[in-house]
Amino acid sequence: MELPVELTPEEKRKRRQRNVALALALAAFVALVYAVTVVKLGVNVMNRPL
């Protein structure tokens, strides 16, 4: 039988810090890909057949 895991307040605090850091890293990566795409496409993003 699996025992329920009771995290200590310190463990919960560290887990929250890790989660926030990972979320920020992922958001930064998305922003990076978006920004590089805009830079690479430049004005050509408007230059396409409709």
Place this chain on the structure above:
Amino acid sequence: MTQAAASIDTEGARASLAGPSDYVALLKPRVMSLVVFTALAAMILAPGALHPMLAATALLCIAVGAGAAGALNQWYDADIDAIMTRTRTRPVPSGKIGAQEALEFGATLAAFSVFAMAFLVGYVPAALLAATIAFYVFVYTMWLKRLTVQNIVIGGAAGALPPVIGWAAVTGDVSAPLPWLLFLLIFLWTPPHFWALALAGSEDYARAKVPMLPVVKGARATRNQIVLYTIPLAAVAVAPYALNLAGVVYGATAAVGSAAFVALAAVLWFAPAERERKAALRVFAYSIFYLFALFTALAAERLIGLAPEYPVAEQAPSAIVATGESRFCAGVCF
């Protein structure tokens, strides 16, 4: 059963006390700073002008790739790090981060950095970044470090490649002589830099059974080698000026800086045994300043327009961006 034991026993629910700063420490940020700085200097030197966003992306990829290599090194070397005083507080030996977690973290970041470099900046710098990480992890960490006294000499190639990667990020190729001179500069700088540190902490390496030069050949042989390496290093350092690839500001910095390096190595060579550690640490500290000074002089000279003009390569990625053509668009334009 205690609460902590219960949390460890429960499948897949190991509680961790590692915070974000421990993961940053896993990336060896001090080594990373030198890597990023030398790559940045090479990007400034390279002919052509990469868009600042792409330049920042390339630097980020290099930084993350170097950090990933550091994390994988700490995964593999956890047993050695736990023995050595200098490294026993690192996240893995101190128990803050599990070895398996360090492996997964490092491998994920390595893959991310290489693929991001390939798709966002270029395939040539991505291939070089992948080769650098692979060389550091497989050749240096797994193979040479515990095998031969020449470990950091050959392994130094990994630390010497970032300027070539930075250059490739701007120009798309690595056929020019200057990035390879910078490679050679760092390659020859690495042995005296590391051996000075190893001389100051040889007991540490001896306990961990790492065959560093002072452990295997002794302090005298190490002092000899440090002096011997500073001489070709000085020659390579002034070569960019001699070959008209750098200006007089760099030339003077390289000449004076190299002379001081040789002099400090000579002071170490003549030092009595009781002053050896102090003299070795002085060489180590100066070596870091020396490398920063040389790359700062090269980059500053280029930025203020004192460096000789370098021929602009055809088909530089920056030129493609500047003309508005997108490499994203090849064949898959919408």
